[in-house]
Amino acid sequence: MVSTLIQDARSAVDLNNSGVACFRAGDRSSAVRLFKLAVSSLIGSLNVEDYEANPSSDTDHDENNGSLDLFRSLSAELQVPLQTDQHSFPEPSVSDYIYVNPMNLMSSKNAYASDSLVDVTVQSAMVLFNIGLVYHLVGQDDICSCDESNIVKAKKLYERATSLLCNCSSSAYASSGRPVVDILSMAILNNLGAAAHQLNLYEESEHYLRGLNILASSLRIPDANEEMKDILRYYQSYFLFNSVSLQPPTRAPAA
Numbered sequence: 001m002v003s004t005l006i007q008d009a010r011s012a013v014d015l016n017n018s019g020v021a022c023f024r025a026g027d028r029s030s031a032v033r034l035f036k037l038a039v040s041s042l043i044g045s046l047n048v049e050d051y052e053a054n055p056s057s058d059t060d061h062d063e064n065n066g067s068l069d070l071f072r073s074l075s076a077e078l079q080v081p082l083q084t085d086q087h088s089f090p091e092p093s094v095s096d097y098i099y100v101n102p103m104n105l106m107s108s109k110n111a112y113a114s115d116s117l118v119d120v121t122v123q124s125a126m127v128l129f130n131i132g133l134v135y136h137l138v139g140q141d142d143i144c145s146c147d148e149s150n151i152v153k154a155k156k157l158y159e160r161a162t163s164l165l166c167n168c169s170s171s172a173y174a175s176s177g178r179p180v181v182d183i184l185s186m187a188i189l190n191n192l193g194a195a196a197h198q199l200n201l202y203e204e205s206e207h208y209l210r211g212l213n214i215l216a217s218s219l220r221i222p223d224a225n226e227e228m229k230d231i232l233r234y235y236q237s238y239f240l241f242n243s244v245s246l247q248p249p250t251r252a253p254a255a
Contacts, residue, residue, distance in 0.1 A: 012038040013105040016127050020102045023134065031102070032134045035127050038105075042124045095140050097246045098194045099187045099239075102130040112181060118168050122181055125164040129188055132157030136195060148199060155195040158188050173211045177220040179232055186215055186239040193246060202248035213243035 019034030103126050106112070112122040132154040139150035165185055166172050172189070175182050189212040196205035216239040221232050 012041045012123060012127065013107045015041065016105045016123075016130065019130060020104050023102045023130070028134050028138060032131055035131045035134070038127045039124060039131070042120055042127065094194055094197050094246065097190070097242045098136060098140075099190050100133065100137065101187075102133055103184065103187075106180070112178065113168070121164050121168055122184070125161040125188075126184055128157050128161040128164070129184060129191075132161065132191065136191060139198075151195050151198050155192060155199065158192045158195065161188050162192070173214040173218075175215060175218050175220040177222060179222065179228070182215070182219055183235055186212060186219075186235065189215065190239055190242050193243070197246060197248070205246070206248070209243045209246060212239055216240045216243060 015034050015038035019031040019038065022028075022034060023031035105123055105126060110116060110119045113119040134154075135150045135157065136154035139148065139154060162172055162185075165181070165188070168181075169176055172185065176185070189208050193205045193208040193212060196202070196208060216236050219232065219236045221229055221236075
């Protein structure tokens, strides 16, 4: 059974990473189809509707070293800058807080955990996040027409990804000490907070953002090289900023 899981995971790596390439090229329809095939090879058929919207790395087994290139890539592509002086910028919209980078899967054996089942679970959560991200960004295009269906789908996919990660740890808000897993967990909580906010579920949004703040504040940074530490601290700062900056609309004072 374990050997079958490993073989399936390897095929999922190619499917997912091809989906990431399509996503970055602007082909969201192809991206989500590839992501769904990747999930199918990892955990079976995914119960979401067919996608109908038509908007236009090999590593070492040592994660601290093997994920460094992935972190460099994510850091370079991070689209939302930290805003340390809000008076110098226009007031951001909710969409500015969405973490918009899909995640490649590492192809090395047991890249995310020594236990093969846990490793496949983490990979599955990562691909579900990628699918959710496509729906979320398509939902951004639909929001002016008051069609929230894609954001609702995105939220459900993020929630499923969180459930999978909870099977691998004692708490969704506890740092695992594994850099890629912690980045994934923070990205999911961040986007859940944004999606709930866009759906006017403000209490739920605050719940996810509090969890994000707890996780980012307690992030366990491994004893790695200085570049790795700097990158992790950058992501920690980015998600901490989002966790306290995205607030519900100010309620008008009572008459």
